[in-house]
Amino acid sequence: MKITKAHGNGGKQTAELLEKIFFPRFASAPLNSRADASPLHLQGQTVGQTIDGFVVSPYRFHGGDIGKLSVCGSVNDLAVSGYRPLFLSVAFMIEEGFEMEELDAIAASMQQIAGQCGVIIAAGDTKVVEKGALDKIFITTSGIGLPFDPCLPSFSRIQPGQSIIVSGDIGRHGACIYSHNQDFGFAETVASDCEPLVDSIARLKKAYNPVFMRDLTRGGLATALNEITTGNNFGIALNESTIPIDAKVNGLCDILGLDPLYLACEGRYVAIVAEDQEIEALSLLKTYHQSAAVIGKIVPEFPGKVMLRTRFAGTRLLDMLYFEMLPRIC
Amino acid sequence: MTDLVNQIKENVAKLQAPIRLMEVCGTHTAAIHRCGFPTLFKGEFEFLSGPGCPVCVTTPSYIDQLADLSNSIAVYTFGDMLRVPGNRTSLAESRAAGAKVNMMISPLEAVRRAAESSEPAIIAAVGFDTTAPAFALAVDYCVNNQIKNVYFLTELKTIEAPLKYLLNSAPAIDALVLPGNVAAVIGEQGFKFIENYRLPAVITGFSGTDILQALFILTASLLKNDTVIHNQYRRIVRAEGNQKAQKLINHYYEPCTSYFRGIGALAFSGLALRPEYAYLEYPVAYDVEQTGQALTSACQCGNVLMGRIKPPECPLFAVACRPDHPQGACMVSTEGSCAAYFRYGGGLP
Numbered sequence: 001m002k003i004t005k006a007h008g009n010g011g012k013q014t015a016e017l018l019e020k021i022f023f024p025r026f027a028s029a030p031l032n033s034r035a036d037a038s039p040l041h042l043q044g045q046t047v048g049q050t051i052d053g054f055v056v057s058p059y060r061f062h063g064g065d066i067g068k069l070s071v072c073g074s075v076n077d078l079a080v081s082g083y084r085p086l087f088l089s090v091a092f093m094i095e096e097g098f099e100m101e102e103l104d105a106i107a108a109s110m111q112q113i114a115g116q117c118g119v120i121i122a123a124g125d126t127k128v129v130e131k132g133a134l135d136k137i138f139i140t141t142s143g144i145g146l147p148f149d150p151c152l153p154s155f156s157r158i159q160p161g162q163s164i165i166v167s168g169d170i171g172r173h174g175a176c177i178y179s180h181n182q183d184f185g186f187a188e189t190v191a192s193d194c195e196p197l198v199d200s201i202a203r204l205k206k207a208y209n210p211v212f213m214r215d216l217t218r219g220g221l222a223t224a225l226n227e228i229t230t231g232n233n234f235g236i237a238l239n240e241s242t243i244p245i246d247a248k249v250n251g252l253c254d255i256l257g258l259d260p261l262y263l264a265c266e267g268r269y270v271a272i273v274a275e276d277q278e279i280e281a282l283s284l285l286k287t288y289h290q291s292a293a294v295i296g297k298i299v300p301e302f303p304g305k306v307m308l309r310t311r312f313a314g315t316r317l318l319d320m321l322y323f324e325m326l327p328r329i330c
Numbered sequence: 331m332t333d334l335v336n337q338i339k340e341n342v343a344k345l346q347a348p349i350r351l352m353e354v355c356g357t358h359t360a361a362i363h364r365c366g367f368p369t370l371f372k373g374e375f376e377f378l379s380g381p382g383c384p385v386c387v388t389t390p391s392y393i394d395q396l397a398d399l400s401n402s403i404a405v406y407t408f409g410d411m412l413r414v415p416g417n418r419t420s421l422a423e424s425r426a427a428g429a430k431v432n433m434m435i436s437p438l439e440a441v442r443r444a445a446e447s448s449e450p451a452i453i454a455a456v457g458f459d460t461t462a463p464a465f466a467l468a469v470d471y472c473v474n475n476q477i478k479n480v481y482f483l484t485e486l487k488t489i490e491a492p493l494k495y496l497l498n499s500a501p502a503i504d505a506l507v508l509p510g511n512v513a514a515v516i517g518e519q520g521f522k523f524i525e526n527y528r529l530p531a532v533i534t535g536f537s538g539t540d541i542l543q544a545l546f547i548l549t550a551s552l553l554k555n556d557t558v559i560h561n562q563y564r565r566i567v568r569a570e571g572n573q574k575a576q577k578l579i580n581h582y583y584e585p586c587t588s589y590f591r592g593i594g595a596l597a598f599s600g601l602a603l604r605p606e607y608a609y610l611e612y613p614v615a616y617d618v619e620q621t622g623q624a625l626t627s628a629c630q631c632g633n634v635l636m637g638r639i640k641p642p643e644c645p646l647f648a649v650a651c652r653p654d655h656p657q658g659a660c661m662v663s664t665e666g667s668c669a670a671y672f673r674y675g676g677g678l679p
Contacts, residue, residue, distance in 0.1 A: 002426040006413070012654050256435075257664070307675075312538050313335070314366020317675030 010218025011262075011321025015230075036214065037081035037145070039152065046152070048083030050074050051142035059106070059137050061180050063172075063192035066139055067106035069266055071113040072196050073217070074143035079201040080213040080269050082152040083145030088114065089123040093138040096131045106137070117198045119143070148205045157211035160234055160300040163278035165271050167200060168193065168289030169244040170221050174263030175252045190248050195267035200288045204271060208281040212272040216265040219321045223262065224270060225306045226320040235302030238318065241311045244291040262321045272298065334542050335370065341549035342374045350376045350502055351548065352637050354493060355509035356383025356665030357536055363674035365538040372677050375545070378637035379660075379667030381492040382509060384457045385410050386635060386659040386666045387590040390417045392485050395614055396454055397421055399483070400429035406440035407454040409433045414662045437468035445477045452612050455484040459520070460511040462486050462583065462601055463575035469582045469603070472610055481612035484603060487588055489516075490523065491599030497527045501637050505548040506531035510540070510563035515579075517571025521559050532560040533567055582607055591659055592632020631658035634667055641668040641676075648672060 006013045023031070030038035030049070037050035052073040059066040071088065078085040090110070094103065114121055172193035179189040197215065204210060214224045221243070225236050245260045253260045273281045278294050285292035301307075306318040342349060353359055359379045362368070368377060381387055393416030396405055400421065412422040412431070425431035434440035437453055444451035455465045465486060472480055489512050506529060508521055513533040524531050530551035534544040540562060547560050561567055579601065588600025603611050629651070630644035641647050641660065651657040653669055660666035 002423060004422050004426040006422065006654075016654065307678075308366070310364070310366035310370075310538070312365045312367070312370060312542065313332070314368070314370035315678060316363060316366040316369065317673065317678070319673050 008218075009321055010264075011223055014218075015320070034155075035081045036077040037083055037143075039081075046147055048078050048081055048145045048147070049142070050077040050081070050144075051140065052077060053138065053140045055135070055138045056177065057135055058177075058180050060102075061192055062176050062189045064194040064266075065106055065109050066137060067109040068113050069194050070139040070141045071110050071117070071119070072194055072266060074141040075113075075117050075119060076197045076215045076267070076269070078143050078145040079196075079198045080153070080215045082147055082149075082205065082213075084148050084202065085117060085119045085143050085145040085198060087120050087122040087144050089125075089142045090121055091125040091140040092127070093134055093140075094126065094128045095134050095136050096128055098136055103137070106139075113196055117196045148202060149209075151209060153210060153212045155212065155228070155232060158228070158232070158234060158272055158298055159211070160298050161275050162211060162272050162298045163275050163294050164225075164236065164238075164296045164298070165273060165278065165282055165285060165292065166216075166221065166244065166295050167197070167269050167271070167285050167292050168267075169246045169249070169291040170216060170265055170268055171245060171249045171253070171260040171263030173266040174220065174258075175249045175260075177264075178256065178258070179252060190246070190252065193265050193267040197267060197269055200285065201269070204281060204284055207284060208273050208277045210271040210273045210281070213269050215269040218264050220260070220262040220264055221270070222259075222306070222318050223321050225318070228270075228272075229304050229306055230320075231304060233303045235299050235304065236296055236306045237299045237301070238296035238306060238308045240308050242293050242295045244293045246291075261318065270295075334539075334546060338371075338542065338545045338549055339374065341546070341553060342371075345549065345552055347374050348376045349374065349549070349552065350378060350504045351507060351545075352378045352380050352501070352503045352505075353507040354380035354382040354489065355507075355512065356386060356663060356667070357511070358507055358509060358534070358541065359383070359667045359670050360665050361536050361538065361541060363670040363676070365541065366674075367538075367541065368674075368677040371545075376640075378503060378640065379634065379670075380506075380637060381496060381590065381593065381635045382458060382489055382512070383635075383660070383663055383665045383667075384461065384487065385414055385663035386631065387487065387492070387593070388414065388456055388485060388659065389589045389591050390415065392416075392456075392483075392589075393420065394418050396452070396483060397424040397429065399452055399612070399614070400424050400431045404430040404432060404444065404449060404451040405454060406432045406434045406437075406444060406451060408456065410663050410665070411454060411456060413656070414659050415656060437465045438471055441468045441471050441477065441480050444480045445472075445475070448479055450479050450481065453480065453482045455482045455486055458487050458489055458512055459515045459579075460509070462488075462579050463515060463572070466575075466578040466582045469607060469610060470578065473607065480610075482603070482610055483612050483614070484583075484601065485588065486583065486601040487590075487599055488585070488601065490520070491596045492590060492593065494523065495593070495596055496636055497524070499636065503529070503637060505529055505552060507541070507544055507548070508533045508559075510535045510567055513561070513563065513567040513571065515572050515575050518559060518561050518567065518569045520571060524559055525557060528557045530557055530560070533563050535563040535566065590635075592629075592635055629658040631660045631668075634658075634660050641671040644668070 037048040176192040308318040583601035586602035660668035
């Protein structure tokens with residue numbers, strides 16, 4: 001059997017690749033945590049480590065570029081897992097013929113976002129390959145950080161009754177990249193939501209200590225929520241009418257037959273908080289994005305599954321992404 | 331919204347439930363399930379899917395043909411065709427093995443892209459009445475701009491023949507939901523033949539609200555015993571349809587026999603390029619013997635497409651046949667009824 005693009009969509013087939021190949025081969029305590037950043041225990045200290053590869057096409061898009069994306073990606077993975085990002089390592093893979101000025105512009109956006117997040121780029125590597133061996137530029141970043149506080153977010157702290165908050169309207173990054181890749185003749189594209197989440201998460205963590213957080217990347221909201229329920233003894237009940245989606249994103253999805261619940265974000269996360277804290281936690285998140293919303297609850301019914309109560313008061317399953325939906329988005 | 335739902339439920343209470351309702355088009359199937367109507371109307375409606383999903387009715391041998399060609403010639407196709415299994419392979423698998431398979435957003439865009447290079451290219455022309463004008467426009471572009479390197483592999487279909495075939499088989503259905511996108515092209519007049527079959531039908535749009543209005547109209551019709559073709563989608567669909575599109579189709583295409591997965595050959599169910607434009611058709615010899623054949627003997631796609639069974643009644647459903655390893659096209663297409671049941675949970679436990 002051959003690898004197809006569906007194996008990279010962040011959904012069901014990616015999960016299958018992990019289950020069949022990587023988890024059996026690389027089984028280790030940190031990896032088995034299955035968090036966005038793995039906990040490493042070094043001489044009595046817990047350190048979070050993450051890594052993320054970026055192959056987005058086009059490498060420059062409305063609202064960012066591959067450099068900004070690559071720093072945000074690792075920084076956000078650390079932050080949602082409960083770590084303050086401290087150091088990044090960066091590997092550049094560049095196709096021969098790439099413009100030096102473009103590379104400098106990419107490095108400049110990395111410098112800017114790293115500075116904004118208080119992260120030091122501490123190690124790097126550069127490879128150049130012959131023309132055609134890759135598409136222009138790919139970047140991999142790996143980051144380490146220390147816990148914001150000793151109480152790390154964890155699957156084991158999730159309980160029925162807790163509330164699920166999304167930090168802003170969903171699907172902008174996916175919609176942005178999709179419209180860049182297709183010549184629709186639209187005057188403007190949707191701007192990507194690509195942004196660092198450290199500040200928002202640090203404040204949320206300190207004030208309301210969410211039991212779990214996950215950033216919405218490939219596969220979007222639906223995939224992130226399914227990753228939370230899969231294999232666990234609770235379900236998620238979502239309320240469709242409360243899920244924030246910008247009218248432009250919805251319009252694009254209508255035209256293209258895409259489902260915004262599966263569209264990638266690069267600067268949004270879900271936080272699970274105690275029910276009695278949902279109002280305060282939401283108002284904190286609204287200071288970053290007015291569109292932040294409480295979208296559902298952890299429930300004892302439907303263990304392992306995500307159920308969506310539709311705008312029409314029907315109920316349906318919200319499954320993981322099964323199909324390739326997008327060109328290279330991250 | 332709640333008012334409309336309540337009115338529908340009041341109507342159903344006066345009828346013999348469940349009302350067996352067939353949505354002809356796969357886009358309706360997906361929308362009905364996405365809106366959660368099978369749970370909202372559990373016991374009140376049974377939603378059965380019809381033969382109107384172009385991906386689902388495309389034959390395995392057409393897929394094989396395209397996949398073979400893509401090894402040497404660039405093929406442009408709509409994305410939902412990529413994972414449909416042929417007898418030997420799918421286009422997605424061919425692409426992974428290095429074949430030249432490109433996704434297109436519209437046939438015209440694909441033709442323009444393909445014409446930029448002088449390499450030969452094939453456009454996979456698959457679709458029903460709704461999509462046919464878009465392919466006719468692409469053919470028109472090739473003719474007017476004397477494009478020499480772009481060919482079509484035409485497998486276009488029209489809805490009338492399979493719908494007649496279905497209704498002639500006297501299926502156990504009480505009412506029909508007709509696709510608004512097809513009607514936008516062929517008009518209300520294009521569905522008039524259904525009145526001969528004495529069951530209510532409504533031309534409908536694809537939003538949840540459109541579908542709820544259709545359910546209300548159909549239940550009211552059943553109460554009155556009327557068998558009129560209603561048009562809920564008046565904001566788009568005219569009685570005479572889109573005559574410019576019809577003219578374009580008739581200019582470039584003529585009716586032909588075509589093959590439906592799980593059903594077989596149906597006369598006058600397809601569109602072929604007229605002889606004077608046939609030079610744009612990529613010349614391939616079809617393996618007619620195989621065209622109507624199901625992929626595995628146990629696959630029930632044909633019965634699902636005819637509304638004889640619901641997807642969970644197929645022995646392969648959710649066991650051997652899942653979206654990540656589909657056995658039949660109804661599980662592959664995002665508009666296939668099996669995929670809709672699997673993905674959205676149907677009526678749920």
